[in-house]
Every structure is written in C-alpha cells, then in structure tokens.
Amino acid sequence: MTSARASSATSPRSPLDFPSALRESGVVALVTFGLAFALVGFRAEDVPGGLDIRFRFDEVMAVTAVGFIGRFAWILLRQGRAFPVAVTALPFGAAMVAALLGPLYAPAAKLERFVVFGDLVVNWLLAIFALGFGGRAAWLIWHEASSITPEAREERMDRIGAAIQQASRYVGPLLLGLALALPFMPFADRRLLDIAILVLTYVMLGWGLNIVVGLAGLLDLGYVAFYAVGAYSYALLALHFDLGFWTCLPFAGIMAAFAGILLGFPVLRLRGDYLAIVTLGFGEMVRIILLNWYKFTKGPDGLSGIPRPTFFGLPMTANPPEGTQSFHQFFGLEYSSVDRIIFLYFLILALAMITNLFTLRIRKLPVGRAWEALREDEIACRSLGINPRNTKLTAFAIGAMFGGFGGAFFATRQGFISPESFTFIESAIILSIVVLGGMGSQIGVVFAAILLIGLPEFFRELQQYRMLAFGAAMVTIMVWRPRGLLAHREPTIRLEDARLKSASADSGGQPP
Amino acid sequence: MSVPATRAASAENALLSVEHLSIRFGGLVAVDDVSFTATDRQITAIIGPNGAGKTTVFNCLTGFYKPTMGRLALRHPSKGEFLLERMEGFHIAQTAGVARTFQNIRLFPAMSVLENLIVAQHNMLMRASGYTVLGLFGSKVYREAEKEAVDLALYWLDRIGLTNRADDAAGNLAYGAQRRLEIARAMCTRPVMLCLDEPAAGLNPRESGELTRLLMAIRDEERIGVLLIEHHMDVVMGISDHVVVLDYGKKISDGSPQAVRDDPAVIRAYLGEEEDEDLPPEVARDIGEERS
Amino acid sequence: MGYLLQQLINGITLGMIYGLIAIGYTMVYGIIGMINFAHGELFMIAAFISIISFLVLGLAGIGWVPVALLIVLAATMLLTSVYGWALERVAYRPLRHSPRLAALITAIGMSIFLQNYVQLLQGARIKPLQPVISGGFQFFTDGKFTVTLSYLQILIAVLTVALMLVFTWVINRTALGRSQRACQQDLKMASLVGVNVDRTISLTFVIGASLASVAGLMFLLLYGVIDFFIGFLAGIKAFTAAVLGGIGSIPGAMLGGLLIGLIEALWSAYFTVEYKDVAAFSILVLVLVFRPTGLLGKPDIEKV
Numbered sequence A: 001m002t003s004a005r006a007s008s009a010t011s012p013r014s015p016l017d018f019p020s021a022l023r024e025s026g027v028v029a030l031v032t033f034g035l036a037f038a039l040v041g042f043r044a045e046d047v048p049g050g051l052d053i054r055f056r057f058d059e060v061m062a063v064t065a066v067g068f069i070g071r072f073a074w075i076l077l078r079q080g081r082a083f084p085v086a087v088t089a090l091p092f093g094a095a096m097v098a099a100l101l102g103p104l105y106a107p108a109a110k111l112e113r114f115v116v117f118g119d120l121v122v123n124w125l126l127a128i129f130a131l132g133f134g135g136r137a138a139w140l141i142w143h144e145a146s147s148i149t150p151e152a153r154e155e156r157m158d159r160i161g162a163a164i165q166q167a168s169r170y171v172g173p174l175l176l177g178l179a180l181a182l183p184f185m186p187f188a189d190r191r192l193l194d195i196a197i198l199v200l201t202y203v204m205l206g207w208g209l210n211i212v213v214g215l216a217g218l219l220d221l222g223y224v225a226f227y228a229v230g231a232y233s234y235a236l237l238a239l240h241f242d243l244g245f246w247t248c249l250p251f252a253g254i255m256a257a258f259a260g261i262l263l264g265f266p267v268l269r270l271r272g273d274y275l276a277i278v279t280l281g282f283g284e285m286v287r288i289i290l291l292n293w294y295k296f297t298k299g300p301d302g303l304s305g306i307p308r309p310t311f312f313g314l315p316m317t318a319n320p321p322e323g324t325q326s327f328h329q330f331f332g333l334e335y336s337s338v339d340r341i342i343f344l345y346f347l348i349l350a351l352a353m354i355t356n357l358f359t360l361r362i363r364k365l366p367v368g369r370a371w372e373a374l375r376e377d378e379i380a381c382r383s384l385g386i387n388p389r390n391t392k393l394t395a396f397a398i399g400a401m402f403g404g405f406g407g408a409f410f411a412t413r414q415g416f417i418s419p420e421s422f423t424f425i426e427s428a429i430i431l432s433i434v435v436l437g438g439m440g441s442q443i444g445v446v447f448a449a450i451l452l453i454g455l456p457e458f459f460r461e462l463q464q465y466r467m468l469a470f471g472a473a474m475v476t477i478m479v480w481r482p483r484g485l486l487a488h489r490e491p492t493i494r495l496e497d498a499r500l501k502s503a504s505a506d507s508g509g510q511p512p
Numbered sequence B: 001m002s003v004p005a006t007r008a009a010s011a012e013n014a015l016l017s018v019e020h021l022s023i024r025f026g027g028l029v030a031v032d033d034v035s036f037t038a039t040d041r042q043i044t045a046i047i048g049p050n051g052a053g054k055t056t057v058f059n060c061l062t063g064f065y066k067p068t069m070g071r072l073a074l075r076h077p078s079k080g081e082f083l084l085e086r087m088e089g090f091h092i093a094q095t096a097g098v099a100r101t102f103q104n105i106r107l108f109p110a111m112s113v114l115e116n117l118i119v120a121q122h123n124m125l126m127r128a129s130g131y132t133v134l135g136l137f138g139s140k141v142y143r144e145a146e147k148e149a150v151d152l153a154l155y156w157l158d159r160i161g162l163t164n165r166a167d168d169a170a171g172n173l174a175y176g177a178q179r180r181l182e183i184a185r186a187m188c189t190r191p192v193m194l195c196l197d198e199p200a201a202g203l204n205p206r207e208s209g210e211l212t213r214l215l216m217a218i219r220d221e222e223r224i225g226v227l228l229i230e231h232h233m234d235v236v237m238g239i240s241d242h243v244v245v246l247d248y249g250k251k252i253s254d255g256s257p258q259a260v261r262d263d264p265a266v267i268r269a270y271l272g273e274e275e276d277e278d279l280p281p282e283v284a285r286d287i288g289e290e291r292s
Numbered sequence C: 001m002g003y004l005l006q007q008l009i010n011g012i013t014l015g016m017i018y019g020l021i022a023i024g025y026t027m028v029y030g031i032i033g034m035i036n037f038a039h040g041e042l043f044m045i046a047a048f049i050s051i052i053s054f055l056v057l058g059l060a061g062i063g064w065v066p067v068a069l070l071i072v073l074a075a076t077m078l079l080t081s082v083y084g085w086a087l088e089r090v091a092y093r094p095l096r097h098s099p100r101l102a103a104l105i106t107a108i109g110m111s112i113f114l115q116n117y118v119q120l121l122q123g124a125r126i127k128p129l130q131p132v133i134s135g136g137f138q139f140f141t142d143g144k145f146t147v148t149l150s151y152l153q154i155l156i157a158v159l160t161v162a163l164m165l166v167f168t169w170v171i172n173r174t175a176l177g178r179s180q181r182a183c184q185q186d187l188k189m190a191s192l193v194g195v196n197v198d199r200t201i202s203l204t205f206v207i208g209a210s211l212a213s214v215a216g217l218m219f220l221l222l223y224g225v226i227d228f229f230i231g232f233l234a235g236i237k238a239f240t241a242a243v244l245g246g247i248g249s250i251p252g253a254m255l256g257g258l259l260i261g262l263i264e265a266l267w268s269a270y271f272t273v274e275y276k277d278v279a280a281f282s283i284l285v286l287v288l289v290f291r292p293t294g295l296l297g298k299p300d301i302e303k304v
C-alpha cells in the first residue's frame, strides 16, 4: 500500500470520499447520542421521599462529539491519511493531560475548566485515547507504513502462539523458576503475594476447567459449583470433625468429583447450549442451596473459623496452642505474619503445578485422546467404540475434582466462606480465562489469568471501573483474536516419538 | 491371494446375516424388509439410486439407528454371535468388531493424522492403561500396549501413503487423503467387518484406482468382510464379490456382479435415474473380466 | 381455590414478562446460533430508561396515565433498540465466522460491561417508583380469600398479546419475516440468494431488544423497584424458558416463559420461596432429559 507521507506530499491518489466519511461518522454520532441520551443524560438520584432527576446534557453532547470525531479519525487512518489525525489528536491529547494535571501543579490557572467530562477517569481515558490515535498516526507517518490486514495480524499471532507453545519446554520451567523465586524478591511485599496467590488460584481453576471445556469440549457454565462444593466440604469437615487441611483435601476433591458425576448424568445426552444452560442452572442451584440450608451451611452468614493449613503439622501462628510448636519456633525463626502468606503461596503453586502436570500427562493417555476426539466428533467416536458416556463423565469428574481442590484451598486461605463467593460471575471469569488464553493451551491460561485477574488487582483504587474494564477487555480481546491469545494445538504424539516407541525398526511388516 | 470366486455366501458361513430389516421414519419406510448376507474375505457391495436406503442400512448395522424390525446377526470368528440390533452403537464397534466410515467424512480434524489412528485403538489402550490409573504412572503393560498401538498406526500410515503427513492436522489433508485416512482409522480398530460408505466419492480416477487396490488388499490380507456402498459402478463391478441392489428401501436384486448387471429390475431402477455414469458400460465389464 | 387462582394469575403475568424476554434469546439463537448472554441486560437497561422517562414526564407535568405510559413505552422501545443494535454491531458481528465459544465470551463480557456501566452512571442503590397504575377487579371471593385481577395485570396481558400478534404478523407476512426465516434455515444460502443477512440480523437484535424493553417496563410497573442487577436473573430465567420451550421456536419461548412463571408462582405459594429457582431449573433438567430439544423444539435428528 502507499505511504501516508507520500500521499500528503504528492497529490492524493484517490480523493477522500468526504460525504460518505461524514455520513458514516454521523451515523456513529447518532447512535452514540441514542445510547447516551437516557442513561448518561439523566441520573435518577435518591432523595428523601423518592427519586430526583439530574441532567448531564453537556456530557451527552461531549460523548456524541467524541463519537463523531473518533470515527472520522478512524476513517482517515484507515485510508492512510495519517497526517491530519496526528496534528489534531496529539495536541488535543497533550492539552487534555495538561488540563488534568493543571489542578495539581498550577491550581491558580483553573485549567480544570477546560476538561471535557465531569468524571476524572473518563477524562483520562479520552486523553489516552487521543494520544493513542495520534501516536498511531505518527507511527504510520514515520514508518511510511499502512496498517496491516486483519488476516496478516491473525497469522502473525498464530505464529507467536505456536512458537510460545513449542518453546513451552523452556518457557514453562522458566515461569516456574520465576514463580518459585517470587516470594524472595525484594519487591515481593504482602500485597504482591496476595495478588500472586489469587492469580495462581485462577490459573489452577482455569487448568481444571480446561479439561472439561478445552479438551472434552463440554461447555460448562457452572464450574463454580465444584469450587463451592470443595470449599464447603473442607470447611464442614474441618469444623465438625476437627480434621486438618491435609486430611480433608482429598475428601474435598472426591466430593467435588462426585458432584461432577451427579451433574454429568442427566446432561450426558445434551449438546452445546442445552448443556450450557443446565450447567449454569446447576451452579445457581448449588449456590441457592448453600444460601438457604441454614442449619448446615449457616446460609448467608457463611462459615468462619476455618482452620489454616499446617506445615507438616506445624501451625503457622504466632501463639500456638499449649503443648504444640509452631513453624517459627520449630525453625527458630522470628515470627513474621508474611511467612504464612508465603506458605499459602507455595501451597497453591504446588496445587496448580499438580493440576498442570496431571493434564499434560493425561492428554497423552487414551482417556485424554478420547476427550479431544469427543470434542472433535462424537459420532465418529462412537463408530470407533469409544463410550461417550463414560468419557464425558470422567472429564466432568476430573475437572470437578480440581475445582474441589481449588475450593478447599480458597476456604483455608480465607478462613471464611459464604455463598457470595460462588456466584455465576466466578464461573464466567474462569471460563473466560480458558477461552481467552486459547482453548486447550496450558500456557495461555497463565497469560489470561495474569491479564484478567492480576492486572486489575493493581488498580484496586479504581474499584468501580474495575469490572467495567474487565468486561470491555473480554470483548476487545475476543474480537481482536477470536481463537484466544495463544491458540495452538500441539499433537500428543509426533512421528519421531512414535518411531522411538516402536523400538524395533523391522516391525514394519504385517502387524500382529 | 485370490479368493475362490465360487464360494457362495450361504447363511451358514455368513459373517453377517441381515434378516427382514425394516426401519421407518414417521411415514417413510426407508428400509423395507431387506435380507442379505455378507461373508468374510469377500466384498459385498450395496448399490442403489440416491435415497434408496443404503446409508440407513449401515446406520442400523452400526447402532446409530434402531431398526423397527429385523435381525442383524454377526458371527464373530472368535467371540461367537452378536445380535447387532440389540447393542448400543459404541458397543458394536467395541466388542462385535464392526467398523465403518461415513458418507461425509468424519475425522477428528484438529488432531494429527497419527493421533486419529491411535484414538481408534482406544479400547485396547484403555484396558492396558488400567483405565488410566496405571497409565498415569507409566506402567510397563501400558508402555507395551502403546508400542503395539503405535506399530499398527505406523503400519497403516505406510499403507495409505501418509507417513510424511503424520504430524499434520487431519483436517488439512486433501480430500482423497482424508478418505484413505478414514479407512485406515477404521482398520485400526481391528474389525472383523468393515463398512465403507461411498469411499470413492469425490476421488479422481487415479485415487479411485489406488482405493480399489487398497480395498482388495484389505479383503485378501486382513481376511475380513467388507461391506461397500458405492455409486461408481466401475469400482463396484471391478472388486465386489457379491452385489445387493436397493431401490426405495426394498431389495430388488442380489447376486454376483454379472448377474446383477443383467437383471432387468436393476436396469429399470437405474434407467429412471438418468445417471449415465451409473449402469456399467464396457469399461466396467472389462474390469470385471479382468478380475474373474 | 381462590388462592390457587390468584397464584395462577400472578404466575401468568410473570410468565408473560419472561416470555417476552425469551423471544429475544430464541430469535437470536435461531439465526446465528449463539446465546446472547447480554440480552438480560437489555431488559435491565429498558427498566432504567423507563424509570428515567417517568421521572422526566413527572417533571414536565404530564400526569395523565395513558399518555404518560404511551410516551414511556415509545421512548423505552426506541432507546433500548439502539442498545440492541449497537450490541450486535460492536460485539457480535466481528465474530460471526469465529468459533461459537468466542461469541459466548464476548456476550458474557458485554453483560458484565453493561451492568457496571449502568451501575456507574445510575448508582448501585435500588430505585423505587411510585405505583403508576393501581386498583383492579375483585372478581371472586371464596369466604376467606379475594381474587384480584389488577388493572396492571390486564394491561400486561393485553400488551403482550398485542405484541405477539404484531410480531407473528411480521414474521409470517412481511419481507423482513421472510428473510428472517430464510436466515434461520441456512444463513449462507440466504445470503447467496440475495437476502441482506447483515441487515436481517441487525433487525433481529432490534426486535429482540424492543420486546425485552416492553418486558423491562412491565417489570418496573409490576414490582416498582429496580437495580442494575435485575438483568442477570431475569435473563437466566428467560433463557431457561427459551430452552424449555425449545430454543429457536418462538411459540416455544412464550410457552416456556409462561411455564417458568407458573412454576415460580405456584412453588412460592405452596412450598418455599427460597427454592423457587431450584424448582425451575430442576423442571428444566427433567424436561431436557426426556425431550433433549425442549417442548416445542424440532427433534434433533442425528444425521450420520
């Protein structure tokens, strides 16, 4: 394609179709106006004795203008006319930043009068957006390049995905090494470790769900139910029978697996979206039961005082009960509350790694291959003598089991659980991690979890925008790369491995 | 190598005997009181115009449809007799040893060619892996079984000439290669009877010739029974030992290729069809003579 | 007896609301084969637009109920349709040829986004509305219980039936309906024979959104309180209704909606309110076990 600079220097080869560009921008502006008119333009405010209404029409106009100008700039960029975009967007963005920073550094100038919106975050977004647009335009001018086609981009990402997947032999251990070293880094404060534990929990859950969705291709929207079963199994066993974390962990897994089979049976015949709604319903049912079976689960009050895990029988507390020794006493260390966090961190790291190794291994076993085959074509599976019912049930059960382990960990980490932690949104988040990472890709789950869980945690201050950004990110990433960030499937056996396995080279004749 | 052409398919030594098979979909009787037999080490062709009910017969044999009426007896050389109409689909392939291919190819497109062949040996491997438990710990029994499975897969890979594509996704193969792979996959289940639904559809003449040789080799070397649905008359007349003709769900003819070709009922059924390729011209006759 | 009758009336009213939302699910599913998870949020947005419209009308001094209702209905349908249209354009159209799971994830993402968008703009507190329509017939008394059919319930029933009639006419008699049915049968073929597929899909979203917007308005009038989270549960219930009725079937969606409404009302009346959703889901599972494609869905022939 032609360069932007050439086009602005010499006479343009195809004149910009001004009317149609205006029309297109006008449509966008109209739609933006329609979207913003009611919900942005008015705000129903609580006042004593009812609702009052507040008007924000200036913001509606601003949003509409942004829609129009943004679309117009986009059209210009698409047609390789970067120059006008760069010269307007960059100064505008810079001016916005100045106006936003003004009150901090030069309050006298009253620069805040010039900002567009009432909301600080929205203003910053607009500034960043303008700078991004301008920057992109400037980059295009500088490199005399035009934007690449979506296909080329998709292909490039595919290659990156394949490369990372193939390099996972090195990337995996590298990441593991980093994860092992993390707690001992100087910057690893308690907050970072907490975030890391959270991310690892979702990595583990993602890997567990990956068995069901990524490998077996069963769309499960109720995975959180198994997480809940695991958490409550551990909590109830520990509270009623005074059992420790390590004794209960297997039980939590078994109970969850059992729940998986229980769910699996009625839904075996269902396909695709019917399965999705039934699993979703199952998740909600579990939550409702937990919420209302007060005698057993304490309902919305939740269960508290769930015992913490011990390090080979050594509790991680400052003051252990009479006659027992705690971790720091045993090792003659100064008590530090962060020790417990580090311990939890390694615990979830170990659980996650077990899930990962298990999945990697089972993929190469007949069940694992049958799961993938079932995902590809159930009818063909039946014609080969694969029992679809048992195969699906094992996928449900094993996926659920890891969910249960994750739940037990969650309970022991929090010390308190209530049905509120097990809502549909959790299932949705775990599923998004699996799909965004690239279905079936183990490394992809790690990246997606860091992106979706870790990153937003650092912006806790922007609490109210967090989920908004989360939803927007899900949409953007999927639209940008529909098959997931690192979608690439590595065969479970390659010809070289097969030749190695078939040790004797002369066995090429008639098979037994 | 050669099979005695005179060997008649009598009910006593039949591998498969279909008796009074009928199936109805709502008002439509798709298969109407069809009986025939198929013998091992023979290729039994089922032919007939479009919509005659050929695929439906296969679907009954392999448990995808439950027949409304009829008896489908398979005499397994080592395991005794199975009544297929009473068995679940996957069970038929698993224990009775009936393998099939599909009219619209059904491979596992995202899995590699080699994996397709190994998945086909699922049941054997599953047992050897102690239903996964032993396999997880890499037991010796499983490793041996896996080696055996890999050997069989490599053998068939070589037979169908796809060794150099072993690591490619099955969905990326050319059409003809996919057809061959599907046959190889069915063979990897170690069947006693192989049911092929239009294996030559969409193949060019060269590929079609290769396929013919492959099918004859399967019959003569693996010594299993082959049931073949096919529209290419040169293929049918060239390699089948016994032909069954269906029309509107009814059997209208049954016998050796020559006998069927000259049967007035068959000619009538096909003349209404105006598919000029269908009724064998001299070409088919030539191949037929070459064979017998 | 009277109590049962009252519960039936309540259940049917609720069921109509579910049914109207369910039609949106089922239409979208029928055409592009995806669960529009964000559909419940359209219902929620509609409820908010309605409450804002009522407040604005109150300020403007338009107090005569029929006129106010008509204006609110028109405004809500129009503005919610814009959301439906934009939703398809932004989140689903780019993914039309992608794996189905991708579209499901964007749908969930959109649902999360819209919930938080409304929460941010309108606040998280519940919004109450003074009853707009009150009163009703007390047409039956059996000693201890009086059965009431409120004017509001009549309005809801009349509106639903009218919408269904118009809607059926659109689907069966107009060019739009014809393209829609063509797309439902075979999207690719329809585009080959000259159906404007993009436009048809857009219009499907617009119609679905406007039906959901009527449901949102009815919900607001019926319960008088809304918050940004109502879309989730109503959406799930309506989707359950669509599946129960047989997804892809429009009469099925209404039937499923009515059934879910009735199950909820009766279960709450005779058993425990808390477990009404459990009951609805259990019945769904039971129905699907015996009829895997729902009550009025076409049986799914396994073409081998």
Ligand SMILES: Nc1ncnc2c1ncn2[C@@H]1O[C@H](COP(=O)(O)OP(=O)(O)OP(=O)(O)O)[C@@H](O)[C@H]1O
Residues within 6 Å of the ligand: B025, B028, B030, B048, B049, B050, B051, B052, B053, B054, B055, B056, B057, B103, C301, C302, C303
């Ligand atoms: N599941 C089903 N439900 C209803 N009708 C069916 C079903 N399966 C097959 N049929 C009908 O049965 C008849 C026979 O179909 P079948 O597929 O067996 O024909 P065929 O001989 O294989 O034809 P072709 O040569 O075109 O493959 C057709 O009329 C078909 O429409």
Ligand SMILES: [Mg+2]
Residues within 6 Å of the ligand: B054, B055, B056, B103
């Ligand atoms: Mg056929």
